[in-house]
Amino acid sequence: MVSQISIIAGRGRDGRCDRIERLDLNMGDVVSVVGRTGSGKTTLINDIELFADGDTPTGRRILFDGVPAAPEDRDDPSRNPIALITQHTTFLSDLPVTEFLVTHARIRARSQAAAQALVAETLMFANQLTGEPINPGSRMTELSGGQTRALLIADATVICDTPIVLLDEVENAGINRTRALELLRRHKRIFIFVTHDPRIALLSDRRIVMSEGRITDVLETDEEEQAVAPAVTRLDDMLSHLRERLRGGLRVSRADLEVA
Amino acid sequence: MKLGIFAGPATTGKTAVIRHILTRLHNRGLAAAFLKIDVQFAEEDEQLAAEFGIPTRKVYSGELCPDHCNVMVLGDALAWAERSKAEVLLVETAGLCLRCSPYVDGGLGVVVLEATSGMNLPLKVGPMLSLADVAVVTKIDRVSQAEREVFRARIQDAAPEVAVREVNALHGIGIDPLVTRLLNYPDVSKNMLLRGNPPVGTCTICVGKKEIGWQAHFGVVRSLENQSFYRGE
Known part of the structure; x- marks a missing residue:
């Protein structure tokens, strides 16, 4: 299991380099990416999601435990160490919630019983984040925006069990953020939030500051x-x-x- | 001459994938030609000719099945590509009826599927997927991690021999291994064979009988209660 990712500097839109040469993020870190609209926040997490290796427009490189990602990790989503949840990510399936989660869990779990346990935990997780509990019999496409976001986060954290979770501006989607951060911290991961939310930014361990497409600063949350x-x-x-x-x-x- | 045949439902990103392959062929100094086979409308040939300055052509299959059309014209197309001094021919075809596949022995067969088309699609597309060498999955950023995983597992269920490759056709990430595979194929021979067995060709509907109900047909007939029917690839 990956326990560290590193961002090796690339360039912003103006061709100037990121201010940091290398940034290491370790297991258990909660990191925010802040900056004005258009400052390159989403581009940064796309670089991470794409396992950039000097082959994206920024030229950044992402290392996993010090080395570039193996091709198998990119090709097989069940080995991919990253789950990305954006404002656009959604469920397309119209299966009932439980059936959908069982279908997913079966790919990951060793037994039927283990899959059922994962599904129960995922629903419990999701229901702590949303105002209205999810009806396990509802179709996925009938869930509200908040319920969908909550379930995406719960599924990525519990069933996918990926060491790295990227969340792109999910705070606007009607989920309980304090609860989310508490729960997420309990599941040790590397969480990277692209956020405009002061609460999430200040509850993070540090924040990566973006401007004109480049990393201009990395601030530890001070005393x-x-x-x-x-x-x-x-x-x-x-x-x-x-x-x-x-x-x-x-x-x-x-x-x-x-x-x- | 290396040959790559790209099939897949409409708007899945076949041309976007081909565009990235053409860029890489160009960077390696390899001359490519492009043939588009479609039913009634296509402009990819003009776009790619303008972008890459390579010889391109298109064929409209019209009333004919595009895969049938592919079988008819592919020999001529290779001769045309050779006359045009191309070293690689890329063929893009609309896979439509899901009974045949357009791939030939000796050329790389690629099916392009989009993750947004739903988790059951791999189970539905038949030989277009099962006879391919590689299944390329596009639009992966639009669906949940869960559906990506299920989509891939379903491809492997339906076609265990097919290599699955998720690509980002926007940034061209995950394309290099496709190019390597294409170039590692031996040159195509003059006597190419369609891959796999074609479906039954004597169909009363194909020859124009429009009456509904099996009683009005002959050859391969099937009632609602009869579970046995012809099985192709």
Whole structure:
């Protein structure tokens, strides 16, 4: 199992080099990729997903435990160490949820019983991230946006069991982010979030800063930021609380601003 | 002359894959020619001629099955490619009826399938997949990791001998091994044979009988309750 990936510097759109020569990400790291729209965040995680070896437009190279990926890892998705979830990734299957998950789990699991256990764990994981629990009998295509995102993350984490999970701006999709980060940290992986969300950025161990297609900085979350994080979380929870009340057809009052 | 035949349903990315192969052939200084076989509309020949400055042609099969058309014209096409001083001929064909395959012994056979076409597609496309050398899977970024894995497993179930290759046809990643395979094939001989057994050719519907119901037909007939019928590749 891969326990480290390394990004070897490439170039931005202006031809200037990434500011870091080499960046190592280790098992258990939670990393955010931040930057304005068009700054190259998605390109960076595409490089990772494509096992770039100097053959993408940026010229970056990605190493797994210090070496380029083996061709078999690219060819066989069940050996691919990376799961990528983007805003566009979706389920196309109209199978009922349980049947779909069992179909997937059977490829990975050794026995029918092991597959069933994986499916149960995946559903439990997903249901902790979404507002409305997933009905295992519903068709995949009937799930809401939030439920779909939650199930994609749960499936990638529990059934695929890949050491590296890339999440491209999934925070907008109605999932419980605090819960997600807690659960994800418990499953030791390398998580890379492309995010505009201050909460996710500050709860990460470090953040890769992008501009004009290149990596301009890598910031460790420092002590002051760690101290600020709970306050940001409270603000965010307050907004979530307001959102939930408004969604539920309720009125809001000054008292709702005190709720954390 | 090396020959590569590319089949697959419409809009799966056959031309995108071929474009990346042409770039790599060009970089290695190899002269290529391109033939497109389609039913009623295609402009890939003009696009690729403009992009790569290589000899290209197209054939419309019209009322004829495109795979049938392929068998008819492939010999002429090789002679044309040779006259055009090409060292590699790439043929792109619309695989349509799922009963035959367009591949020939002695040439690389590639089926291009898109991951977005659903997990059951590999079980449905028959000899177009099972007689290929390589199944290229495109549009992998659009579907869940789960469906990618199931799609691949289903290809292996339906065609255990076929090599599966996921490619990113946008960036051209995963293309190099295809080029290597193509160039490692021996040169094609003049007497090429269609790969595999063709389906039964005496079909009352193919010859124009339109009445519904097996009672109106002869040859290979089958009632709803009868489970035995002709099995090809």
